[in-house]
Amino acid sequence: MIISIASGKGGTGKTTISVNMALALGAGVELLDCDVEEPNAHLFLKPKIERSEKVEVPIPLVDLDKCTFCKKCSDICRFNALAVVGKQVLVFQELCHSCGGCMAVCPEGAITETGRELGFLNFGARDGIGFINGRLRVGEAMSPPLIKQVRAAANPQRITIIDAPPGTSCPVIAAMSGADFILMVTEPTPFGLHDLKLAVEAVRLLGIPCGLVINRADIGDRKVFDYAEKENLPILLTIPFDRRIAEAYSRGKNIVEEFPEWRQRFTELFRKIEVIITERGGAAHA
Amino acid sequence: MREIVIISGKGGTGKTSLTAAFAALAKNSVLCDADVDAADLHLLMQPVIQQMADFMGGSKALINPDLCTSCGTCIDLCRFGAISEQFQVNAIRCEGCGVCVDFCPEAAIGFPVQRCGEWYISDTRFGPMVHARLGIAEENSGKLVSLVRKEARQLAEKRGADMIITDGPPGIGCPVIASIGGATALVIVVEPTVSGIHDMERVVDLAAHFKVPGMVCVNKFDLNVEMTEAIEKLAIRRNIAVLGRVVFDPAFTRSMVEGKTLFEYGEPTATRQQVLDIWTQIIKSPSMNTLGIVDLKSTIQ
Ligand code: SF4
Ligand code: SF4
Ligand code: SF4
Ligand code: SF4
Numbered sequence: 001m002i003i004s005i006a007s008g009k010g011g012t013g014k015t016t017i018s019v020n021m022a023l024a025l026g027a028g029v030e031l032l033d034c035d036v037e038e039p040n041a042h043l044f045l046k047p048k049i050e051r052s053e054k055v056e057v058p059i060p061l062v063d064l065d066k067c068t069f070c071k072k073c074s075d076i077c078r079f080n081a082l083a084v085v086g087k088q089v090l091v092f093q094e095l096c097h098s099c100g101g102c103m104a105v106c107p108e109g110a111i112t113e114t115g116r117e118l119g120f121l122n123f124g125a126r127d128g129i130g131f132i133n134g135r136l137r138v139g140e141a142m143s144p145p146l147i148k149q150v151r152a153a154a155n156p157q158r159i160t161i162i163d164a165p166p167g168t169s170c171p172v173i174a175a176m177s178g179a180d181f182i183l184m185v186t187e188p189t190p191f192g193l194h195d196l197k198l199a200v201e202a203v204r205l206l207g208i209p210c211g212l213v214i215n216r217a218d219i220g221d222r223k224v225f226d227y228a229e230k231e232n233l234p235i236l237l238t239i240p241f242d243r244r245i246a247e248a249y250s251r252g253k254n255i256v257e258e259f260p261e262w263r264q265r266f267t268e269l270f271r272k273i274e275v276i277i278t279e280r281g282g283a284a285h286a
Numbered sequence: 287m288r289e290i291v292i293i294s295g296k297g298g299t300g301k302t303s304l305t306a307a308f309a310a311l312a313k314n315s316v317l318c319d320a321d322v323d324a325a326d327l328h329l330l331m332q333p334v335i336q337q338m339a340d341f342m343g344g345s346k347a348l349i350n351p352d353l354c355t356s357c358g359t360c361i362d363l364c365r366f367g368a369i370s371e372q373f374q375v376n377a378i379r380c381e382g383c384g385v386c387v388d389f390c391p392e393a394a395i396g397f398p399v400q401r402c403g404e405w406y407i408s409d410t411r412f413g414p415m416v417h418a419r420l421g422i423a424e425e426n427s428g429k430l431v432s433l434v435r436k437e438a439r440q441l442a443e444k445r446g447a448d449m450i451i452t453d454g455p456p457g458i459g460c461p462v463i464a465s466i467g468g469a470t471a472l473v474i475v476v477e478p479t480v481s482g483i484h485d486m487e488r489v490v491d492l493a494a495h496f497k498v499p500g501m502v503c504v505n506k507f508d509l510n511v512e513m514t515e516a517i518e519k520l521a522i523r524r525n526i527a528v529l530g531r532v533v534f535d536p537a538f539t540r541s542m543v544e545g546k547t548l549f550e551y552g553e554p555t556a557t558r559q560q561v562l563d564i565w566t567q568i569i570k571s572p573s574m575n576t577l578g579i580v581d582l583k584s585t586i587q
Contacts, residue, residue, distance in 0.1 A: 008324050009297060009298065009324055009326070010296060010297010010298050010324075010456040011296060011297040011298010011299060011477075012297075012298060015481065036459075037456075037457035037458045037459045037462075037488075038295050038296055038456070038457055038458065038481075038484075038485040038488060040296070040480075040481040040484060040485070043480045043481055043484055044480075044481075076384070076385065076388055078344065078345070078382060078383055078384045079383075097381055097383060098365065099365055099366075099381060099383030099385050100363070100365050100385065101363075101383055101384070101385035101388070104363060104385060104389065105388065105389075136458065136459060138458060138488060138491040138492050138495055139463075139492065139495045139496075140459070141428065141459055141460035141463050142459070142460060143457075143459040143460070165457065166297045166323075166324065166456055166457075167323035167324050167455075167456075168323060168324065168420075168422050168423065169323045169420060169423065169424055169425065169427045169461075170423070170424070170425045170427075171457075171459065173378060173423050177378070189539055189542055189543065190326075190329045190542050190543060190545065191302065191326040191329060191542060194324075194326055194329055195324040195326065198324060198422060201422045202422045202423050205378070205422060205423055206378075206423075219536065219539050220539055220542075220543055221543050243509075246509055246534075247509055247510060249479055250477075250478055250479040250480070250482075250509045250510035250513055251479075251480065251510065251513075252479075252480035252481075
């Protein structure tokens with residue numbers, strides 16, 4: 001079962017919900033931090049990192065001895081990542097989308113592939129909770145291929161909880177597609193509502209069931225609640241604003257550990273999600 | 287043209303609320319919302335759209351079933367798993383590389399350009415604003431960010447503005463890279479949490495990588511004063527100017543609910559003074575006045 005935790009707007013508490021749900025469920029779940037630009041979940045789960053793996057994407061390597069400078073490679077490249085200038089073939093690594101087109105088109109077989117470092121995958125665990133995160137290299141623009149690698153490394157036998165990046169564009173789609181359920185975390189403010197609407201559109205495009213967590217539920221106004229009702233989005237958990245929670249968070253402390261009464265609520269949150277998935281015909285994965 | 291870009295690494299630090307407050311303080315500036323993926327600045331600025339244009343991003347493959355002979359070449363070549371066994375292209379997965387288009391022996395694959403969003407030039411009560419809306423699930427956000435920044439620059443030059451104030455996107459990936467290249471200075475808004483400081487370090491690394499000077503201010507500093515001090519120490523160590531601190535103040539949320547900036551909501555408060563002091567620091571900073579002469583005085587109302 002894959003549950004992806006998302007939110008249009010950043011800073012609504014995605015990571016808090018992901019980590020606390022993982023902690024409440026305990027051994028047997030796996031938490032994937034797919035916010036590879038700014039991974040934070042490890043700061044709260046505090047897993048022991050057991051190993052790291054470098055992630056690369058293929059980019060072309062041109063053998064100038066074989067090259068006839070026919071320009072077929074630069075013509076096919078839609079991303080302006082190749083230029084044939086005189087007796088040189090320039091590869092602009094950071095623009096390459098690794099589509100393999102240049103290699104396929106080269107009539108001389110002059111192109112092979114080498115790697116460009118995207119970032120790292122880190123694997124760890126805490127109290128039987130599996131943990132994987134991706135860390136995008138600073139200066140690297142393309143996060144979706146790294147997010148796909150984090151997803152690919154997950155253990156399909158376990159309940160997977162994904163901490164997704166904010167927004168509604170390609171990185172979020174990479175973190176949500178193929179999930180059994182998407183839990184949206186929002187706050188009842190005009191920014192929260194506006195970005196939630198965009199995120200719901202994205203989820204509907206993917207055709208995945210979703211529900212809401214409303215964080216800091218008593219700040220702002222009632223418009224998020226009205227929207228949820230109108231759109232038939234179940235509100236699965238509300239968390240009031242509590243300065244103690246905010247302060248605990250600032251020190252890297254978790255709600256279920258500091259305020260034990262919350263453990264039950266996070267387990268219930270998961271049960272409600274399970275019921276919705278079962279009603280929809282069950283999880284596509286174990 | 288001077289441009290300050292307000293970013294935060296982590297979302298939800300109050301970046302957009304502060305950008306709006308700065309906009310209320312600046313007299314002769316152009317506003318630019320470069321957070322095209324989840325643009326919120328317009329909710330406080332209520333822009334009146336003067337001009338609107340489509341944003342055409344990349345192309346996507348489209349197979350014409352009448353011409354397709356099901357040879358399978360396209361499926362073999364597509365590295366993004368975007369073509370189904372029934373020879374249909376999944377538009378969300380298609381990366382727009384065009385490899386299938388070029389290799390299809392029957393020329394059965396079209397490659398129509400996609401409309402990926404729209405962008406606007408608007409008037410607001412604080413001056414002109416350039417903003418955009420990226421379509422849902424779209425790629426090319428970096429390209430759209432570059433476009434709105436370019437338009438904001440042209441507009442600022444045309445109108446003789448003193449500077450551009452840009453609300454940047456969260457993260458450190460493609461849209462952020464597109465939003466900081468060539469900026470005069472970055473204002474990094476951090477909240478005093480373990481994740482806030484962690485994300486700030488990554489943004490500071492990014493600023494250093496692209497050689498854009500950074501300045502930092504801590505929002506909601508009283509939630510964790512020790513962490514605030516740690517952030518300021520880190521900033522100094524990394525050669526980042528410390529602009530000041532803003533208290534945790536529910537007035538930010540309340541003014542947001544009313545669609546106002548902090549300076550238009552309620553009575554003057556200590557929070558306002560803190561924000562004003564930070565803005566003054568920004569205007570007077572060496573990064574904004576490279577010749578050593580503070581010539582931006584006129585931009586404080
Ligand atoms: S397609 Fe091959 S031979 Fe032609 S310019 Fe490119 S690398 Fe050289
Ligand atoms: S792999 Fe694709 S994107 Fe990269 S250089 Fe070759 S054609 Fe261009
Ligand atoms: S390559 Fe062209 S003809 Fe062959 S299956 Fe694909 S679309 Fe059809
Ligand atoms: S354009 Fe590229 S990504 Fe899209 S379907 Fe064709 S080969 Fe796949």
